[in-house]
Amino acid sequence: MDTSLNQRIETVECRVRTLRISLLVLLPMAVFFAVLPSAKSSAPETHLRVRSLAVVDDHGVERVRIAAPLSNPVSGGKESQRRSKSYGIQLNDAKGNEFGGFTIADDGALVSCFDWTVGEAICMFAMPSGEAGFRGQST
Secondary structure (H helix, E strand, C coil): CHHHHHHHHHHHHHHHHHHHHHHHHHHHHHHHHHHHHHHHHCCCCCCCCCCEEEEECCCCCEEEEEECCCCCCEECCEECCCCCCEEEEEEECCCCCEEEEEEEECCCCEEEEEEECCEEEEEEEECCCCCEEEEECCC
8 A cells, every 4th residue: 555655646746746847837928928918009109298308417407408388597597587488498508507499488479599698699589479580699
């Protein structure tokens, strides 16, 4: 009887080893095939939707900001109010001061400016009143 019992135990142990190996192979395959359909079925994003995007330099200073709406401009370290809520692209210097941009405002103004450290250098604009043109200021 001992021989028969030992053979049966060896047979069971062999089957348990076979089941363990099968489980180690089949479980990762099952996970792979379970995840694969969801990865295939999700369509890739065709566009990115954000309220604001900031491009920063090596020091963490925002040099380009694309936002809806843009924050108020900073010049000489001081914040000033915009004439109307504006949306577009803001260009900043190394200190974070606004140095230009391209905007459309809630009041209908379309403005593109490049600035000096002391103010606006040159602007192209189209105002809701119908006025349009270029303005420049020398330093």
